[in-house]
Amino acid sequence: MIDWIADYYENIEKYPVLSQVKPGDIKSQLPEIAPLESESMEQIMADVNSIIMPGITHWQSPNFFAYFPSNSSGPSVLGDLLSSGLGVQGMLWATSPACTELETRVLDWLADMLQLPDKFKSTSEGGSVIQDTASSAALSALLAARERKTKYQTNETGTRGNLVAYVSSQTHSSVEKAIKIAGIGKNNLRLIGVDENMAMQSDLLETAIIDDIHNGLIPFFVCATVGSTSTNAIDPLTEIGKISQKYELWMHIDAAMAGTAAICPEYRHILDGIELADSFSFNPHKWMFTNFDCNCFFVADRSALIKTLSILPEYLKNQATESGAVIDYRDWHIQLGRRFRSLKLWFVIRNYGVNGLRYHIQEHIRMAQQFAEWIRSSDEFDLVAPAPLNLVCFAHKNGNEFNRELLETINKNGEMYFTHTVVKDRYVLRMCIAQTHTTEEHVRKAWKNIQKTAADLTLTDPK
């Protein structure tokens, strides 16, 4: 299997990046009934090759520029394999002390690598935990915020329709989902307007808060974004943080992809203001070579989180927990059970070294900036939003329909894969450069491909 995976990475560029199958193509090749008797691994792997592989969109291809990435690396895959092999379930300290203590240590490493304030470290009042995704982290933050604001009474009595949360129009959809899940209701979520850089306008935030207070409502939560999904916009953390403190809101920072950049001293400024935040999360499974899933969620006051999510039935009681000397991470997230996910993160940080990680991040940003420069110098394309890091949003001057056709033609061709967004009513193409094995050559080829496809389309379909 290890050989199979090595071969796969060797040959990954031979596959169309975006799977070209039609709905039902894969399912129709799979038997309708499970086999009664054992089948050999050879039979199964033959089906992997013939049935599954055509239905794969190759997230690990160096020509994958879509969405935010979900990159990976050799040490990560090995660490994850070790986790599968050990098969421990780290819900409590006692159910594998190493699972808890390695996690605590590695997350403290990350806090230092990101130059986070001490309050987010396990040695202070705060701490951190590995969650599956930034969605779950945002939900956990929102719940702790809800409980802190209502003196931990909402857990007992339910919500009452008077709590209000704030995001910008560019905040990730997971926060809206969390608002619904938490029983707050979408009507109590305010979408604050953004400036020309797509960043939240803090004066509008304050106005909205004051309005809500006037109307007898209770502002309790704001999510600021560092690197929005659409355009990598960065909200003004310091200003939002000051407003949060003034009105006693819980400030959560979602830096799902971009957060990784802050391990490079020259990009650490994207987190300036984080000292005012109550929680922060980013995904090593996006841009830090650690395979999905691995979200790191930092909280300044761990007691708020634990008081919100803790349940202790008899069958989970044990001496270590009762002693109070240990962390039981089950109280830090939605689920009870948990994988030994810190292993892969530990493998990645040690095998790359902090400098090795920085090098790759710096290269990605350098390539993206070069791509942005090509766009700026082009007569046919516009840079549609600032490109502070590794995501470049651009559009051909020929209008929305043309851009849609351009995207679909290129993705169908299979040499590369990128996705779109809409910015100020423009259909915009997104090039996100963060795949582990992407080199300048891949980016250069992508740019040629985009130019050539646009030229061909202009000829066949002049506007």
Add this chain to the structure above:
Amino acid sequence: MIDWIADYYENIEKYPVLSQVKPGDIKSQLPEIAPLESESMEQIMADVNSIIMPGITHWQSPNFFAYFPSNSSGPSVLGDLLSSGLGVQGMLWATSPACTELETRVLDWLADMLQLPDKFKSTSEGGSVIQDTASSAALSALLAARERKTKYQTNETGTRGNLVAYVSSQTHSSVEKAIKIAGIGKNNLRLIGVDENMAMQSDLLETAIIDDIHNGLIPFFVCATVGSTSTNAIDPLTEIGKISQKYELWMHIDAAMAGTAAICPEYRHILDGIELADSFSFNPHKWMFTNFDCNCFFVADRSALIKTLSILPEYLKNQATESGAVIDYRDWHIQLGRRFRSLKLWFVIRNYGVNGLRYHIQEHIRMAQQFAEWIRSSDEFDLVAPAPLNLVCFAHKNGNEFNRELLETINKNGEMYFTHTVVKDRYVLRMCIAQTHTTEEHVRKAWKNIQKTAADLTLTDPK
């Protein structure tokens, strides 16, 4: 790494099952700061051996009888490795069609293996999805129930303190956690009493519902359990189902561990009444040789679930989704991102074959029944609850303190690991027999160990 794992399984019985380290032992051996430069895999693996391994509680040991198991197998580890290697993120059909379509097919296989009603299959109005844990599945069910009952308005307006949910005193704590998360409030959760077999008393359920309606409240959800965590108690599904239908409650069935037994025709009766349920979940990562995490969540009306959890921002729009011809599993759970978890399940079902899986389940139950018989024939121990499947709850006649001491002595000794619960004020020992490699010899040795330790304790500490 594969060799390391093979060696580990070879030698697993040499380790103390429950890790014997003290709080802080592991962490204190790990450097406080991440390495700047790359370290070799050899260095890392040396630390795995010397630092991590002493901090492992060996869930995969055949002498692990604690909690509910989290068992695994060779094909599962390989399938999970393939998932890590491919590194696809299956949030949308388009982001890897095989990830979605294999999942749909394998879950339909499982529906047939469990003889579930057609309504839970993808070919009907229902369907199923792999979630991480039964906690997340219960939360998803609860949210869909909340929305269906309030005509999908709670997502908009928030909860209003008038919805009421029902569980038994034996229901897993994850439902109480879900009630809090969903903004319903613990005060609106009724704990229905149980009979002498620790099963929910359906007449008390109906009485509670009627009371709540009289008080102007809105009953909306009941969770029935097949195989409770404490004692493997089985709630009366048919009676609870009829009451649910009469009062229009969403009935969720939590069969986290015990559900797997229903793939054996002779134990399928544990699910009798499931045709009245709205949702059902069980964990192949507990007792079906599929490593954590893998929960299968079945729902009779997928539209209720999707309407509850769907969010569609611009950057996730794509032709396949808009066509309506595909499943986007991100709308079926809390998170957005998702691993390719059906691979390991597919590998397990094919490599074992349904008959192979049944054989191991039957063996586990046979061994547990034998152990229960030993307890019944013993003069010193009582069988404290019925043992319908693979969990045996028993207690020494010498009282609670003695049983606590017995448990702690045995676990500290390291030859085996089991845990406790409290039943009718008795401190009770739990033997759960479900580990992949547990044989009759292990169970026999465990029983001898229990008897001998009890005898030694009686001598040194006579009551």
